[in-house]
Amino acid sequence: MIDIDKCRITHYPAGVLGGRAEPVEEINDNIRQLVDKMIDIMLKNKGVGLAAPQVGVPLRLFIISLDGSRENVRAYVNPTVTPSGALEANDEGCLSVPGIYTKIRRYTKCEVTATDLDGNEFTEQAEGLYARALQHEYDHIEGITIVNRMGQPARIVHRKQLKKLQDRSEQ
């Protein structure tokens, strides 16, 4: 049972962001409440995607709304994301890595298979921003953040902000 009231945005380098998340066993009211809470947190922070580990819950579940609107939010439970196409670098940020906006290489296309909140499995082909968002959120449930994906030059550029986040987590 997840305590929904305790769900808060987690920031790098929180441990929950660095581990592989567990499958959702059953889509029940508790999971639906978690998703509602994640939607509120994502919209409040003006994000376009949010994964459960980012609110402190190590489950394989994320949400995406490419235009940041409530009506276009979709939930992906126990997803599989299979990238294809070429690699392309583009700017990315992450609500769990505040203050850093940096070029990340992602595949231009991917296929996603997941279960929705009604328990129905679906498969989609994605490209562009949608493909990028799916790969970013899938990384979160595999314990990977943009900090892991940054190249050495970006790490140097953003070293002060990375140190600030590390120092803050030790307080």
Ligand code: NI
């Ligand atoms: Ni993120």
